[in-house]
Amino acid sequence: MKRPSVSRSSLVMTGVLALLSSVASTAQAPAPLSKVVYIHAGNLLDRPDAAPRGNSTLIVRDGKIEAIRDGFVAPEGGAKLVDLSKQFVLPGLIDMHVHIFNDDNKMRARMEQNNRDVEDNFVIGIDNARRTLEAGFTTLRDLGSDVHSVTALRDGINNGMLVGPTLYVAGRSISISGGHGDSSNNTNRDITEMVHEHAINTCNGADDCRRAVRQQISQGADVIKFAATGGVNSNIAGGLNQQMFADEMKAIVETAHMFGRKVAAHAHGKNGIKAALEAGVDSIEHGTFTDAETNALFKKRGAYFVPTMVAPLAALAQAQAGARSKATLAKAEETVASHGKNTAGAIKDGVKIAFGTDSGVGDHAANAKEFSLLVKAGMTPAAAIRSATLDAATLLGQADRIGSLAPGKDADIIAVTGSPIEDVTRLEQVDFVMRRGVIHKVDGKRQPFPEQIASR
Structure with a gap:
């Protein structure tokens, strides 16, 4: 019986993904990251169709935004605090x-x-x-x-x-x-x-x-x-x-x-x-x-x-x-x-x-x-x-998940120094990046790859 043909590129990509999976599964994971993060935002553009808010707190749980509160709310239950109180925070x-x-x-x-x-x-x-x-x-x-x-x-x-x-x-x-x-x-x-x-x-x-x-x-x-x-x-x-x-x-x-x-x-x-x-x-x-x-x-x-x-x-x-x-x-x-x-x-x-x-x-x-x-x-x-x-x-077709910051949406969050509404070029230098609750950049610095594996 003739075997179905499989392209070389498909075999290569299968091997690449298998290797990546093996590395991820065998890597020694550091201590688990906190699944709850409080973010103190100096200014918050939670709704890009409205004016920004002043001092606010974003509460992130398991990759989603759980709540947005006025003012700076102290973390509870051992949650991690990210201090962006001097920055402008907006959706990814x-x-x-x-x-x-x-x-x-x-x-x-x-x-x-x-x-x-x-x-x-x-x-x-x-x-x-x-x-x-x-x-x-x-x-x-x-x-x-x-x-x-x-x-x-x-x-x-x-x-x-x-x-x-x-x-x-x-x-x-x-x-x-x-x-x-x-x-x-x-x-x-x-x-x-x-x-x-x-x-x-x-x-x-x-x-x-x-x-x-x-x-x-x-x-x-x-x-x-x-x-x-x-x-x-x-x-x-x-x-x-x-x-x-x-x-x-x-x-x-x-x-x-x-x-x-x-x-x-x-x-x-x-x-x-x-x-x-x-x-x-x-x-x-x-x-x-x-x-x-x-x-x-x-x-x-x-x-x-x-x-x-x-x-x-x-x-x-x-x-x-x-x-x-x-x-x-x-x-x-x-x-x-x-x-x-x-x-x-x-x-x-x-x-x-x-x-x-x-x-x-x-x-x-x-x-x-x-x-x-x-x-x-x-x-x-x-x-x-x-x-x-x-x-x-x-x-x-994803406005129910991304594009604005609201309870239930993905925690895709960035921050810059100063207001991009006053000077849009500020977005050319992003200081903080979070995607689906995982922090990838803080104070303009890349976070190490093992932390991303640990967050899976």
Whole structure:
């Protein structure tokens, strides 16, 4: 009897997780951490849609917020006290668009891409995840990674074997052949044949696109992403306009929604943005060439706009330095020339904004640089913070768990020095990070990994 085929990458990832589980289970655990923590907050933005409170106490039990009280309440029953009485405390931040396995060093990545195995990229992803958590981002939505690797990382974090943010993942972005997301673009015949043999994310025609959605979901995808238009970093001079037909987009959205998954559409050109919105997507990523017509359609459909304002600036700088292709350079120049102005128009027109950076194009752990660009485009600091907390949580469908601080919600809590409502760049230097009741950073310093294992 012929044995079913198992990919080498699947076997490798199974071995990696087994090793991590063995290390976690055999490590000598230190004394158990207190499961009850009192946090004294000098200022507390528990509800990002309201004004901050003054001196407050957050009581955290078993990873959840048990109560919020006015003033500084003394710990009871041997509970741990965290003194943030001189700091501004707010919910953990949410980035709705990252690529966690992308190397920050683009020149090195370009030179070494054909020498790396899945294990190398997995190690890069582990480091990126931990650094991003320490930057105050307790939840991420990954919109384009190997589905086996990213679901393994997601589950390893959730099971306490690894340190990082809570991940909601899309697996591979769905793309038409030759589109943004087809990794065979402009490769030699050997690489092209190998990609075509194993790719499950490319599709052509509505039925084939339904298949692509189902395959990503079958491998563990929480959300579906597809490329409605060309992309800046595609190694092909295909432009930034629509590349997928309306019936293909509609098939993707209907299939994903049937499975209870939300859909994010990568879209730069106006025609692709409009077609994706008409197909019923939940969010548009990048949206470079939005205008009054598409802004009205956003509002009619109730969709969110995730501008990723830092990404085109990063891509342009990398292309100018020779770390990206000539095709990317031309598209990056076109994007930078229009993106800021058009995003400002969307903000002015009242389009719903959710925070996202496309980190992996730009540097990981520098996600908070997006805030100042949103403010420059017309958002108030308070609105920018809301886009990375309550509004992002709503788009994720997780507002009952994250995005604000209230009894029963996850204890995802960060703190900074000074008010980010007065100066949003304060979020670029986070001093304290707690995710699901586990403290990962205090006084700007990383907490040791064994404490995270002990908290499982």
